[in-house]
Structure formats: structure tokens, C-alpha cells
Amino acid sequence: MKIVTICGAGIGASAILKVNAEKALAALGLDAEVVAADVASVRAVSDDANVILTSQEFVEAIGSTYAEVIVIRNHFDQSEITAAVEKALG
Amino acid sequence: MGLPPLPDEAVVLGVSAPSWRDALRAVGGALVASGATTDAYTDAMTAMVDEHGPYIVISPGLAFAHARPGASVLRDGLAVVTLATPVAFGHPHNDPVSVVLGLAVAEVGTHLESIGAIANLFNDASVTGRLAAATTATEVRTIMGVTTA
Numbered sequence: 001m002k003i004v005t006i007c008g009a010g011i012g013a014s015a016i017l018k019v020n021a022e023k024a025l026a027a028l029g030l031d032a033e034v035v036a037a038d039v040a041s042v043r044a045v046s047d048d049a050n051v052i053l054t055s056q057e058f059v060e061a062i063g064s065t066y067a068e069v070i071v072i073r074n075h076f077d078q079s080e081i082t083a084a085v086e087k088a089l090g
Numbered sequence: 091m092g093l094p095p096l097p098d099e100a101v102v103l104g105v106s107a108p109s110w111r112d113a114l115r116a117v118g119g120a121l122v123a124s125g126a127t128t129d130a131y132t133d134a135m136t137a138m139v140d141e142h143g144p145y146i147v148i149s150p151g152l153a154f155a156h157a158r159p160g161a162s163v164l165r166d167g168l169a170v171v172t173l174a175t176p177v178a179f180g181h182p183h184n185d186p187v188s189v190v191l192g193l194a195v196a197e198v199g200t201h202l203e204s205i206g207a208i209a210n211l212f213n214d215a216s217v218t219g220r221l222a223a224a225t226t227a228t229e230v231r232t233i234m235g236v237t238t239a
Contacts, residue, residue, distance in 0.1 A: 008142040011198055012156045015205040016148065020213070039142070056182060057143035073183045075148035076212040 001032035001089055004046040006054040006062060010038030016075045017053050024082035030089055051088040053081070092207030093168055094193075096236045100124035100169040101227035110144070110153075110179040110187070111136060117155050117171040117192035126167020126194045131157060135192070139179070147181035152218045154208075156193040159201075166204065167194040170230050172222050188222040211235070 003021050007013035014036040021034045037045040039058045042065075046052055049067040056071050070084045100120045107113040118132025134157035139146060147153045169192035176186035191208070195201035211217055211234060224230045231237065 007145060008138045009156065009158050011158065011195065011201055012154055012193065012205070013145060013148050015202060016154075016209050019202075019206050019209040055145035055148070057145040074150060076152075076209065076215070077149070078213055 001030070002049045003032050003034045003051045003053060003085070003089075004042070004049040004067065005034065005036045006039050006042055006052055006058050007036075008039060008058075010036055010041070013055060013075055014038070017072060017081070020075065020078055020081045021053060021085055023078060024085040027082055028086055028090055030085070032089060051085070053084065092203050093211075093234065093236045094126070094166040094204060095239045096168050096170065096227070096231050096234065097124050097238050098227045100126070100167065101230050102169075102171045103224060103227075103230075104174045105171050106174045107177050110139065110177055113153065113171065113173060113177050113187065113190050114139070114155050117169050117190040120169035120171060121167050121192050121194055124167055124169065126163065126165055126169075128162045128164065130162035131194060134158070134160070134162060144179040144181040144185075147179045147184040147187055149212060149218065150184045151176070151186070151188045151222065152184070152212065153179060153187045153190045154193070155190055156195070159195050159197055163194045163196050166196050166201075168192065168204075168236070170221060170234075172224065189218050
């Protein structure tokens with residue numbers, strides 16, 4: 001399984017989502033690769049992704065994809081992120 | 091280890107910022123004053139929001155300003171600006187912003203340690219409010235668990 005996190009530069013907000021998604025996977029006992037990327041490279045990194053975690057601002061740019069796109073409101077809310085990962089992969 | 095140091099020059103408390111641009115200019119100025127970046131980095135942080143919108147407001151009351159590594163980053167740096175009056179960035183859920191965190195990373199790859207430390211710190215939902223209420227740079231460093239150098 002693969003989770004992709006998306007933001008503008010691929011190193012800030014998406015990296016925080018990656019860290020917290022990995023914590024969520026550990027808490028849920030699930031195994032998945034988590035990749036942080038900028039919105040410009042979403043096509044290249046997410047063609048085999050199950051889930052994309054991102055902010056509302058990037059949903060339109062991500063466009064249609066086989067992955068389930070989940071908007072995270074609070075990037076530091078571990079319970080919000082864990083619930084999203086569990087819903088998508090659990 | 092994790093977060094870059096936070097010297098006094100990188101902390102500006104109670105800034106009057108009429109708009110989100112002024113708030114980003116303040117945090118960019120703090121990064122410049124501490125020797126981490128040049129003015130071009132401030133422009134790059136602002137351009138990220140112009141291009142993509144207010145997504146940098148990643149949790150209630152907190153904007154996480156940064157741009158890509160490049161020539162405008164002289165060394166890894168962290169800056170904290172608190173706003174005298176909270177400012178709307180236009181985010182649908184997390185406005186208004188009272189704390190702006192600025193991060194500059196010299197190289198992609200090594201930055202994940204800093205990001206991990208930021209995530210661990212702000213997973214505690216009380217941190218943004220405590221930073222907003224801080225009155226000295228020392229208090230800010232204590233909350234964040236960082237040093238001056």
C-alpha cells in the first residue's frame with residue numbers, strides 16, 4: 001500500500017503529513033510506504049498510490065486519480081490523520 | 091537535535107501585520123536578521139501562497155511559512171513571529187493566524203529531522219496558544235525546546 005502526501009513545495013506541509021501518517025500506520029499496525037511530494041509531481045508519484053493526503057487547496061490540481069483523496073484540515077491533529085488512514089486502508 | 095537554533099533576532103513578538111503578506115514579510119525579515127536567508131527567500135515564501143493559496147495555515151492559528159532550498163538559504167534557520175492581532179490568511183478552517191513559523195532548509199533530505207521535530211512539538215495542541223501568549227524570546231525557546239545557537 002502507498003500513501004502520498006501533497007503540498008506546494010513538497011517539503012513542509014506534506015512532510016508533516018508524512019511524519020504523522022507514519023505515526024498513524026504504526027498505531028494502527030498497518031504497513032504502507034509514505035511519500036511526500038509537491039503538487040507539480042503528483043502524477044508521477046501517485047499513479048500507484050492508494051491514498052493521497054493533502055490540503056483543500058490542492059484537490060483541484062490533483063484532479064482525477066485512482067487514489068482516494070482525503071483532505072486534512074489540521075496537519076497536527078493525530079486523531080484526524082489516524083482516522084483518515086484507518087478509513088482508507090484499515 | 092532536530093530543530094535549528096532560535097536566536098533572539100529570529101523571534102519577533104506582537105507584530106502589527108495588517109495582512110498575511112505583512113505577516114510573511116515579518117517572519118522572512120526575522121530569518122534574514124538571524125543570518126539564515128536573504129530577502130529573496132521572503133519573496134519565495136510569499137510566492138508559494140500567491141501560487142497555491144493559504145494552505146500554509148496547517149493548523150488552527152498557525153502558518154508554517156517556507157519555500158524550497160536554494161541560493162537564498164544561507165543555512166538552516168527557524169523563526170517565530172507572533173501577531174498583535176490575529177490575521178486572516180483566507181484559510182477555510184484554520185484562520186485567523188496568531189503565530190507564524192518560518193523555516194529555511196539548506197538541503198532537501200536533512201530537513202526531515204527538523205520536520206519531525208516540528209510535528210512532535212505541534213502535535214500538542216496547546217503549543218500554538220502558548221507561543222501566541224509568550225512575551226520573551228526565552229519563553230518561546232523554552233516552549234519549543236530549542237537553544238539560541
